Amino acid sequence: MVKDNSSYWQDNLRIIMTCLIIWFVVSYGFGLVLVEPLNAIKLGGYKLGFWFAQQGSIVTFVALVFWYSYKMNQLDKKYGVEE
């Protein structure tokens, strides 16, 4: 039982880490740190870095939260801990 729970927790942490890495890359990576080189690329009238900071990061966040929810529900089923 205890072992099972700790591996559930490890899998849970892995999902969270994956999400947070993507979260970090789109906002701090593309939107703030790498904004200048990315701004050289244009997406329509948007400079790409600017686009990530004001549009792209937000859209990615939405997708991440849904993906997380989906993966966690799968995980709950796998370990038989869903409500």
Next chain:
Amino acid sequence: MDELKLYTYIAVFGSFAMYFAIAWWARAGSTKEFYVAGGGIGPLQNGMAIAADWMSAASFISMAGLIAFLGYGGSVFLMGWTGGYVILAMCLAPYMRKHGKFTVPEFIGDRYYSKGARIVAVACLIIASLTYIIGQMKGVGVAFSRFLEVDYGLGLGIGMGVVWVYAVLGGMKGITYTQIAQYCVLIFAYTIPAVFISMQLTGNPIPQLGLGSTLSDGSGMYLLDKLDLVVTELGFKEYTTGQLGNNANMIAYTLSLMIGTAGLPHVIMRFFTVPSVKAARSSAGYALVFIALLYTVAPAVGAMARLNLMSTIEPAAGENLVYAERPQWFKDWEKTGLLKFEDKNGDGKIQYTADKASNEMVKVDRDIMVLANPAIANLPNWVIALVAAGGLAAALSTAAGLLLAISSSVSHDLMKGVFMPDLSEKNELLAGRVVMTIAILVSGYLGLNPPGFAAGTVALAFGLAAASIFPALMMGIFSRKVSGVAAVWGMCSGIGITMLYVFMHKGIMFIPGTSFLGGMDPNWFFGISPNAFGVIGAVVNFAVAFAVTKVTGPAPVEIQQMVDNFRTPAGGVSAAHDH
């Protein structure tokens, strides 16, 4: 009465009548209903209510205005406030729902097995929430002063009265249903003018795409390129690259807003109202969709408002607007004292430049931009009226949610939980309402002299939450070891150092004249503004708590089992007292 006024009254009073009717219809009977609406609200509705709760006057009225003047620098608000949701949804909400208590301090009190921790959490919550409400009050004051055509102070007073009636009578149940209504009002009010303006300027009805399109004036120029050109000619920072302070400040600012979002008790409380852990996860997703709708439109609103403002004042280079011929919206906002013109060179024309000595627009309060935007773009009067109603919906819903968080933490955690355990349900409700009233009076008084624009003030509140509550919750969930004494030390030092830094620069409790370093940039630690300092406070909080745990030793075994228990949605490990 002119047409605009008539429409404004209809939109504002009509929407208010609806909120009050819903609040009355769903008024709370028991304490459980008052705090968490009986725990039976679906993820979609809850997502909408969270979105309304969360998108305050700062998001609706203030944020696009700040973006309009900060350009790229304004991105910190966009990424910070939405990015925090990702942390909230993954790292906090599901576990706190599983634990299943009414309030955030209650969770902290259980996890850190200490009444002291609970009291400290209440104190942190009150400080952060009060600061947040000041920002809302500023927004309410601006909106009421404009639409009733009165002075800002009087507008604020009227707003306080409305918030009081509404939050004190309703409780959470009323608030949840009214917040769904408010979300609908505010999202329509926000996007409709944006669609109109985007059509006018670029021919594209979707604002998010319009912002990246070419202008429809025949020049074939991209909107953002044109804006860069216009503002740099007048000496302002380039719109698409101008930073907020330096890069370090922007990163700290964003991070501070993110973890503050995750640590704000009135938002976390929302997740106690869903029926299951699964619903808590999906509620956060839906909430973020509803939030993202507004947050991706905001940059378009900001950029287009700035362009319209610039081309109203200076239709073509060197041909400035004659003051006597200024449009009606200009005159209307002058009455509120939030827009001021001073003819420095005496030519009767308006010069608006980045140079302080020759700039004649001596006051352009950022918080008026969203409300003034439809009028600047010559949109029909009913659209302008709708925006007024939307702004008030945003401010009211958040103020009500925050007041509920404050009152429940005082009446439930402090009085019932610690000092008077035999308090009856009826008296607990009464105490909650008295606390709300006091909180409204205090925040209204402080809102008369707010420490910044609404969004900036709110950012301070996030910093305070980031430095105190967020680390305590994270450590409570992700570490089984951190001890109660350690958490208390961590919270006290985190919020302590942040408040010290903020008050040094902004005045004690933001009262003007009590700041001993002034708002002076040179005194900023590594160029980090007080609004962005919360993240440093959070780091201090974590470090102190881990260090103290080394001294005190880890939390007792039964607490570690409790942590295991709320880490799994169902079954798994049974709590210690069940053995």
